[in-house]
Amino acid sequence: MQLDFSNNYFELFELQTVFDMDVSVLDQRFQQLQRVLHPDKFASASDAERRWSVQAASRVNEAYQTLKQPLKRANYLLELQGLMLNEETDTQMDPMFLMEQMELREALGDVESASDPFAALDKVSTQLGSQISDSADAFLASATSEDWSQARTIVRQWQFLEKLRQETKSLEARLDDAET
Amino acid sequence: MAYSDKVLDHYENPRNVGTLDKDDPNVGTGMVGAPACGDVMRLQIKVSDDGIIEDAKFKTYGCGSAIASSSLVTEMVKGKTLAEVEAIKNMDIVEELALPPVKIHCSVLAEDAIAAALADIKAKRAATTKATA
Numbered sequence: 001m002q003l004d005f006s007n008n009y010f011e012l013f014e015l016q017t018v019f020d021m022d023v024s025v026l027d028q029r030f031q032q033l034q035r036v037l038h039p040d041k042f043a044s045a046s047d048a049e050r051r052w053s054v055q056a057a058s059r060v061n062e063a064y065q066t067l068k069q070p071l072k073r074a075n076y077l078l079e080l081q082g083l084m085l086n087e088e089t090d091t092q093m094d095p096m097f098l099m100e101q102m103e104l105r106e107a108l109g110d111v112e113s114a115s116d117p118f119a120a121l122d123k124v125s126t127q128l129g130s131q132i133s134d135s136a137d138a139f140l141a142s143a144t145s146e147d148w149s150q151a152r153t154i155v156r157q158w159q160f161l162e163k164l165r166q167e168t169k170s171l172e173a174r175l176d177d178a179e180t
Numbered sequence: 181m182a183y184s185d186k187v188l189d190h191y192e193n194p195r196n197v198g199t200l201d202k203d204d205p206n207v208g209t210g211m212v213g214a215p216a217c218g219d220v221m222r223l224q225i226k227v228s229d230d231g232i233i234e235d236a237k238f239k240t241y242g243c244g245s246a247i248a249s250s251s252l253v254t255e256m257v258k259g260k261t262l263a264e265v266e267a268i269k270n271m272d273i274v275e276e277l278a279l280p281p282v283k284i285h286c287s288v289l290a291e292d293a294i295a296a297a298l299a300d301i302k303a304k305r306a307a308t309t310k311a312t313a
Contacts, residue, residue, distance in 0.1 A: 091212040091214055091292040092292070098222075102222060159215040160218045162218070164218065
């Protein structure tokens with residue numbers, strides 16, 4: 001079994017290094033590699049081979065987790081371009097975008113006190129969902145035309161949307177718990 | 181991670197939460213955001229004609245340290261001149277709140293919010309001067 005660690009995550013799964021991918025193919029190749037690298041297969045192998053298999057399995061896992069999620073995949077593509085997000089030190093964002101984010105967060109904050117919290121939450125989720133899917137489309141377009149600076153801007157904004165999506169999910173779980 | 185007492189105090193009793201009229205010519209608005217944590221911060225200052233900050237309000241969606249940093253900033257800037265406020269650095273916030281290294285970026289966000297609010301009021305004033313000149 002040959003696994004070249006100098007390959008990027010896409011190449012590890014014999015995929016093209018592009019954003020647009022068939023996730024079912026990724027799933028399939030991941031399972032194949034997992035089978036090949038399963039510890040049982042190395043039970044009678046040398047120490048060196050066993051160590052290698054553990055390393056390889058962890059690399060494959062990391063690659064899979066990165067490529068499976070669209071935002072992480074987009075981030076990784078930027079990384080391959082040598083572009084850093086400077087997430088903590090670069091706080092300059094489009095003010096209109098931030099204003100919109102503030103409003104969405106305010107709307108989410110009002111959900112619990114709304115007369116119909118589920119409907120209010122649904123409204124926020126729907127708006128957020130369409131923004132996230134717009135981001136994915138816009139990233140694909142920018143990456144395809146190799147406008148990496150625009151692609152970076154999109155990913156920086158997408159991070160805010162993803163964070164809010166997680167908060168929406170946990171609020172949804174809280175509301176469901178309160179219901180039962 | 182344990183928050184310092186000062187962070188907890190600002191987090192539980194945030195000072196000056198709210199909004200000033202962003203269209204008021206005497207109000208400077210700074211909006212900043214950190215993609216790493218998805219925090220969004222708005223800082224607004226109301227500046228008198230002789231350049232003294234009369235009021236400050238903030239609204240922050242983020243972790244306890246980000247909320248505490250912006251709450252503290254509103255207290256720090258009140259009564260100061262624009263030049264004095266410009267001199268406020270994130271390390272002043274770090275020291276005052278005893279922020280741990282992993283939370284220093286929250287203070288950077290607050291410093292950037294001040295800078296953005298100052299830039300906004302300066303741009304507004306420059307526009308008015310031009311219009312009346």
